[in-house]
Amino acid sequence: MAVSALAQERLCALRHEIARIEGVLPERLAAPSADGQTADGILMRRSGRGLPDGDLLPSHVEPLDALLGGGLPLGALTEIHAPTARAAGAAAAFVLALGSRLLQREPQKHLPLLWLGTTEAFSEGGLPYAAGIRETFGIAPQRLLFAEAPKLGDTLWIGEEAARLPDLAGVILELRGNPRMLDLTATRRLHRRAQAAGRPVFLLRQSAEQTPTAAPVRLLVSPAPAALRQTLDGPLRGSLGPPGLELTVAKSRIARPGTFTLEWNPHERRLQLRNDPLSNQAANRPSRAYPTVPGSVVSLSVDRQDLAPAPGKVMGFPAPERRAAGG
Amino acid sequence: MHPDLDIVEEDPEADRRLLEALADWCDRYTPLVAMDWPDGLYLDITGCAHLFGGEAALMADVLKRMRGQGFDVRAGLAATPGAAYALAHFQSGAIIAEGAEAETLAPYPLSALRLAPDTCQGLESVGLRVVGAVLSAPRAPLAKRFGKDLLLRLDQAVGRVDESIRPRRAVPSLSAERRFFEPIGTLEDIEQLVLTLSTSLQPALAARGEGVTSLELALFRVDGTVFCLRVHTARPLREAKLIQLLFHEKLAAVSEKLDTGYGFDLLRLSVLTAQPYVEVQNDMIEEGNSEVQNIALLADRVEARLGRQVVVHPMEVASHIPERAVAHVPGTALIGKEKESGPRSTFSRPLRLLRMPEPVEVTAEIPEGPPAHFRWRRMHHRIVRAEGPERLTPEWWRDETGETRDYYRVEDGEGYRYWLFREGLYEGEPRLAPLMKEKADEEARRIESKIAQPTNPATENEDDLRLASPPLPRWYMHGIFA
Numbered sequence: 019m020a021v022s023a024l025a026q027e028r029l030c031a032l033r034h035e036i037a038r039i040e041g042v043l044p045e046r047l048a049a050p051s052a053d054g055q056t057a058d059g060i061l062m063r064r065s066g067r068g069l070p071d072g073d074l075l076p077s078h079v080e081p082l083d084a085l086l087g088g089g090l091p092l093g094a095l096t097e098i099h100a101p102t103a104r105a106a107g108a109a110a111a112f113v114l115a116l117g118s119r120l121l122q123r124e125p126q127k128h129l130p131l132l133w134l135g136t137t138e139a140f141s142e143g144g145l146p147y148a149a150g151i152r153e154t155f156g157i158a159p160q161r162l163l164f165a166e167a168p169k170l171g172d173t174l175w176i177g178e179e180a181a182r183l184p185d186l187a188g189v190i191l192e193l194r195g196n197p198r199m200l201d202l203t204a205t206r207r208l209h210r211r212a213q214a215a216g217r218p219v220f221l222l223r224q225s226a227e228q229t230p231t232a233a234p235v236r237l238l239v240s241p242a243p244a245a246l247r248q249t250l251d252g253p254l255r256g257s258l259g260p261p262g263l264e265l266t267v268a269k270s271r272i273a274r275p276g277t278f279t280l281e282w283n284p285h286e287r288r289l290q291l292r293n294d295p296l297s298n299q300a301a302n303r304p305s306r307a308y309p310t311v312p313g314s315v316v317s318l319s320v321d322r323q324d325l326a327p328a329p330g331k332v333m334g335f336p337a338p339e340r341r342a343a344g345g
Numbered sequence: 346m347h348p349d350l351d352i353v354e355e356d357p358e359a360d361r362r363l364l365e366a367l368a369d370w371c372d373r374y375t376p377l378v379a380m381d382w383p384d385g386l387y388l389d390i391t392g393c394a395h396l397f398g399g400e401a402a403l404m405a406d407v408l409k410r411m412r413g414q415g416f417d418v419r420a421g422l423a424a425t426p427g428a429a430y431a432l433a434h435f436q437s438g439a440i441i442a443e444g445a446e447a448e449t450l451a452p453y454p455l456s457a458l459r460l461a462p463d464t465c466q467g468l469e470s471v472g473l474r475v476v477g478a479v480l481s482a483p484r485a486p487l488a489k490r491f492g493k494d495l496l497l498r499l500d501q502a503v504g505r506v507d508e509s510i511r512p513r514r515a516v517p518s519l520s521a522e523r524r525f526f527e528p529i530g531t532l533e534d535i536e537q538l539v540l541t542l543s544t545s546l547q548p549a550l551a552a553r554g555e556g557v558t559s560l561e562l563a564l565f566r567v568d569g570t571v572f573c574l575r576v577h578t579a580r581p582l583r584e585a586k587l588i589q590l591l592f593h594e595k596l597a598a599v600s601e602k603l604d605t606g607y608g609f610d611l612l613r614l615s616v617l618t619a620q621p622y623v624e625v626q627n628d629m630i631e632e633g634n635s636e637v638q639n640i641a642l643l644a645d646r647v648e649a650r651l652g653r654q655v656v657v658h659p660m661e662v663a664s665h666i667p668e669r670a671v672a673h674v675p676g677t678a679l680i681g682k683e684k685e686s687g688p689r690s691t692f693s694r695p696l697r698l699l700r701m702p703e704p705v706e707v708t709a710e711i712p713e714g715p716p717a718h719f720r721w722r723r724m725h726h727r728i729v730r731a732e733g734p735e736r737l738t739p740e741w742w743r744d745e746t747g748e749t750r751d752y753y754r755v756e757d758g759e760g761y762r763y764w765l766f767r768e769g770l771y772e773g774e775p776r777l778a779p780l781m782k783e784k785a786d787e788e789a790r791r792i793e794s795k796i797a798q799p800t801n802p803a804t805e806n807e808d809d810l811r812l813a814s815p816p817l818p819r820w821y822m823h824g825i826f827a
Contacts, residue, residue, distance in 0.1 A: 104761050104825065110696050111827030130640070132656075144697030144825050148659030148671045153694050154827055159659040163640070164673065165647070167655055176647055176655070185639045241827075243760040244730075258693075258732050258754055261762065261827040282827060 075116060075218060079289050085267055085276045090116065090235055093216040095209035097236040099268070103194070103224050106143030108241035108263045111154070113190055113220045115282055115289050118155045120187050120218065131157070132180050134165045135192035135222075136173045142194055143224050154261075156287050161187075170197050174204055181211035181219045192222040196229060206232035228268060236269035242279050245292065260284060262292055357383070367416075368513055369571040372563060373611050374403065376517065379510035385433065387426055387510040400440060408438070414569045426510055427502030431457035431476075446503040451477030458498045464491050476502070517561070517615035521545045528567050528608025532596050535564070535612065539592045542614040543585040556581025556622030562592060564603075565611035572603060576649045579641040579676050581622040587642060594650040644676060665737055667698060667823065692735045693754055695764045695824030702821035705765065712771065715753040719765070721822050726763075731755040734767075748774050754826065762826035773815030 076089030083089050090096055100109035117131050133146050140146075145166075148159040163186075167173040170193065177191040191208070193200060205221070209232040212219040221233060228236065242262035246253035253259075266277045281292045346352075360383060368386055371378045374397070377389035390403060397403040404420050411418040421432020424443040431450050432439045435457055441449045450457060453476045455465045468491065473479050479487070479499060488496050500506035521542040529535065539562060550556065558581055564572040576591040596603070644656040654675030662672045708725075709717040715731035732754040739747025750766040757763070 104763075107696050107762065107825035107827055114696070114827075141700055144695070144699045146659075147667075147695055147698040147824060149661065149667070150694035150696045150698070150824070150826075152661075154696060159661055159671070162659055163656055164659060165656045167647075167651060172651055175650070176643075179643055179646065183639050183643060241760040241762065244756060244762065256730055258730055258756055258762065262760060263827070264760075 073216070075119065077116065077289055078119070079278065079280060079291050081276070081291065082265065082267075082278055082280075085272070085274055086235065086270055087272050090218065092218055093213045094235070095205060095212050095219045095221055095231075095233040097221045097223060097231060097233040097269075099223050099226055099228065099236065099238045100143070101225065101238065101240050103142035105240045106139075106192075106222070106224050108261070109222055109224075109239040110143075110146065111261060111282055112237070112239045112263055112265065112280075112289075113222055114151060114155045114157065116218075116220070117188060117190070118157055118287060121157060121161055123187070128161065129185060129187035130161050130163045131187045131190065132163045132165060133190045133192070134167075134173060134177055134180065135190075136170055136194065137166055137168045139192045139194040139222075139224055140166055143192070154282070154284055170199050174199065174208075177219065178207055178211055181208055181217070182215045184215050184217065186217060188217050189219045190222055191219060192224070194224045194226070196226050200231075202230055202232055209233060233269075234271050235267070238266040238268050240264050242292070245281055366570070367411075369563075369573075370565065370569045371407075372571065372613075373565050374407065376514070376520070376615075377510065377512040378514075379512050381430070385430070387429070389510055389512070390422075404438070404440070410569075425501060425504045426508050427459065427498065428504070430459060431502060443504070447480060450502055451475065451480065455479070458495075458502055460495060460498055464495055467491060468495075517617055518619060519546055519549050520613055520615035522611060522613035524611050525609075528610045529612075530605040530608035532600060532603075535596060535609070536589060536593055538612050539614060540585055540589040542612065543588040546614065546616065547583065547585060550583050550616075550619070550622070553619070554621060554624075555619040556583045557588070557616045557618070558582070558620050559617040560588065560591075561615045561617050562595075563611075563613040563615065564609045565613075566605070567607045567610050570606070574599065575617070576645070578645045581620040582645075583622055590642075591645055591649045594646045598650045598652065641676075664740065666740060667694065667737075669740075692752075693732075693826070695762075695826045698824045699822060702766070702768075702823045705820045705822050707820045715755055715765065716820065719820065721763075726757040726761070728755045729758050737766075745776070752823070763822060764824035764826065765820060766823055767818045767820050769816065769818035771815070771818060 073092045074087075074089035075092045076083045077086075098109050098113055100106045121129070121131060146162070146164055148162055151157050151162065152159060165176055167176060173191070173193070177189060180186055180189045189212075208219050208221070221231075240263065242264045244261050245259040246255065247257040247259040248254075260281045260283055262279060262281050264277065264279050267275055279292045280289050282288075283290050364380065364383070364386070368378045368380060371386055371388055375388050375390050375393045377391075379387040379389075381387055388407075390400070394400045394403050397406055400422055404422050408418055408420055419433050419437030421429045421434075421437065422440040423429040423432055423446060424441070425446060428441060428446040428450060431453055432441065435453050439449075454474065455468055455476065457476060458479075460468075468474075468479060473482060479495075480503070484496060497506065501508040523538055523542060529538070546557075557578065559575060559577045562574045562576075564574070566572070574592065574595050576588075576595050578591065582588060582591075640656075644654070647655050657673040657675050660672050660674050662670055664670050703721065706720040707716040707718070708720060711717060715728055715733060718725065718727050720726070734751035734753055737750045737752060739749065741747070748769045750768050752764060752766045755763050755765055
């Protein structure tokens with residue numbers, strides 16, 4: 019234990035040294051102290067100045083933020099991968115969840131969010147739909163700008179030009195596959211411009227392999243089964259409630275991997291960790307403790323000894339055991 | 346025919362294009378160029394001659410350059426288009442002073458007057474063979490016999506009646522140009538010149554209190570080809586740097602098609618449209634650009650490069666049909682205008698909508714419910730959970746052929762959530778037009794049966810009722826949820 023702690027300390031010292039030399043690390047480095055307690059993160063920057071917290075975009079999901087060193091870097095390129103075109107919905111949900119935070123940062127300025135993509139990406143994954151975005155994330159259509167270009171070169175050019183505009187809240191650049199043009203140089207240009215403007219560029223990639231890019235953070239997002247709708251009665255079986263998504267941190271400067279199952283809470287408009295295994299379980303297997311007939315208005319006393327009969331159950335013969343739509 | 350003659354079929358379309366190209370080229374002398382089909386051009390050089398060292402020098406320059414391009418060209422210069430026409434056709438290179446038209450034109454044949462052929466013939470048949478003879482003939486009998494047109498042409502030629510030519514283009518309100526003895530050919534030089542030219546437009550724009558909204562850059566190549574590049578801006582613009590930036594994108598976009606050849610010897614930047622420009626007092630420290638302007642500039646640059654509006658705003662429209670509920674308006678005018686939107690659907694809408702609903706193959710259909718399995722984009726999906734249906738009836742006031750859709754929000758075993766719909770009803774779509782017709786038919790039958798003897802109405806009704814069974818509903822994928 020002591021040896022490993024020492025090794026960790028040395029590793030950390032080395033990282034600090036590298037950070038000092040590189041001088042541009044915009045994230046926290048977790049430095050474990052000798053007694054095993056994690057000390058506060060240390061911020062490194064050129065000329066040794068500390069990094070204000072405002073330069074991070076926290077997701078407000080604590081374990082995720084801790085893993086990313088406080089949140090996603092604000093002025094940076096962030097890669098978000100969707101394994102398939104079908105998963106573009108979940109990946110878009112994660113980006114928009116961050117985007118809705120982003121739009122709240124300077125509410126008096128009404129900065130819009132630009133969503134840019136190639137025609138191919140929009141054909142495969144679907145066009146962003148403002149009505150659904152407003153409903154789920156509360157982003158007004160006036161705060162959104164869409165752009166679509168048939169050629170990748172043009173799309174990247176618009177992305178680069180948009181990335182350096184301080185008057186956009188952020189840029190979402192959606193591409194498909196692994197085009198050769200999107201190499202280390204192209205992503206570095208995007209990253210540099212985002213850094214200069216202090217605005218994030220989210221590189222949303224569909225069905226792409228993980229290849230080296232300049233983005234300091236790479237996240238993989240795929241959908242997870244939705245939670246059940248909560249009613250007065252408890253979760254409603256067979257319903258589709260808050261959408262879930264599975265997030266894997268594939269790359270970050272701190273280089274600690276992690277996988278989270280997140281859930282978008284449309285009422286509070288925030289991401290949260292899915293910590294309720296019951297709802298997950300209930301989604302697939304019906305639990306007898308919950309009423310089988312949706313529609314009872316009064317919540318049942320689940321934890322008492324004598325269960326009140328659910329309304330609609332009083333019949334002359336025993337009701338056949340019902341199953342959720344999923345079985 | 347002589348064996349050496351080369352015979353080529355007439356190609357009026359090519360001739361027309363050539364004449365238009367020549368007219369473009371003639372823009373270097375004056376903005377007022379009119380066509381005289383099929384073989385002539387009118388140039389109104391009022392106020393332009395001094396730029397070329399006088400009228401004679403201008404005409405000599407036109408003739409020299411045109412001949413240099415390999416054209417056999419004739420020109421005449423007069424105070425009226427009619428007289429200039431006569432000179433160009435019968436005495437190339439001549440210039441007549443104002444007022445001397447009648448005596449100069451007198452010995453010319455009648456075809457110098459731009460008359461209809463049968464009028465010419467008629468005049469010749471009565472012995473009036475030259476312009477002078479017609480001019481001195483009494484007017485009333487001429488008008489009586491040959492129509493008013495003859496007198497009009499006569500008066501136009503000698504300047505008794507004003508004639509205006511019809512220029513091909515509106516004269517730009519402002520333009521700046523630069524000529525070179527040594528042609529320029531590189532894009533960098535052109536961009537630099539755009540900056541110089543737009544800077545020279547500044548004082549005039551400032552004096553008018555205007556900013557440009559569309560600009561045209563005309564590049565005159567030495568061999569006579571003219572390229573025109575246009576850029577548009579979303580809001581009035583005055584800064585020379587920004588104008589240069591827009592042309593930079595435009596030039597980058599057309600660089601493949603822009604054949605510089607031996608270079609350009611004249612560049613002209615014209616303001617096509619301008620709008621009042623609101624001057625903003627700039628902050629001493631900050632750049633005075635508001636955020637909207639920067640985004641607008643980006644949109645303009647993107648438009649200049651890609652040739653069309655690409656940056657769009659979503660806007661909600663009062664319609665319950667999903668693809669119609671959001672319209673995309675080009676431009677950036679809506680930024681920052683938070684407005685109250687109309688009633689919202691209480692049902693879930695997807696985050697992404699497919700461009701067109703994509704047909705899915707349903708393998709296990711449940712009538713009036715979501716399918717258990719379906720195949721989309723060659724992938725098989727099993728539905729685990731579903732919510733719906735949300736029935737959307739077509740907007741009959743827009744199109745009568747639309748069909749009812751039942752939307753389901755479904756989730757497959759892996760957690761992917763889709764928006765599926767079934768188009769069409771099992772019992773067939775209720776249609777307004779057939780219903781009305783049926784009603785009218787029924788009414789007619791009722792009246793008929795009252796008048797005539799009822800002859801076995803039962804069989805008749807049976808025939809009507811035996812309708813063809815409606816086509817089966819089809820399934821489509823329309824969107825992807827979060």
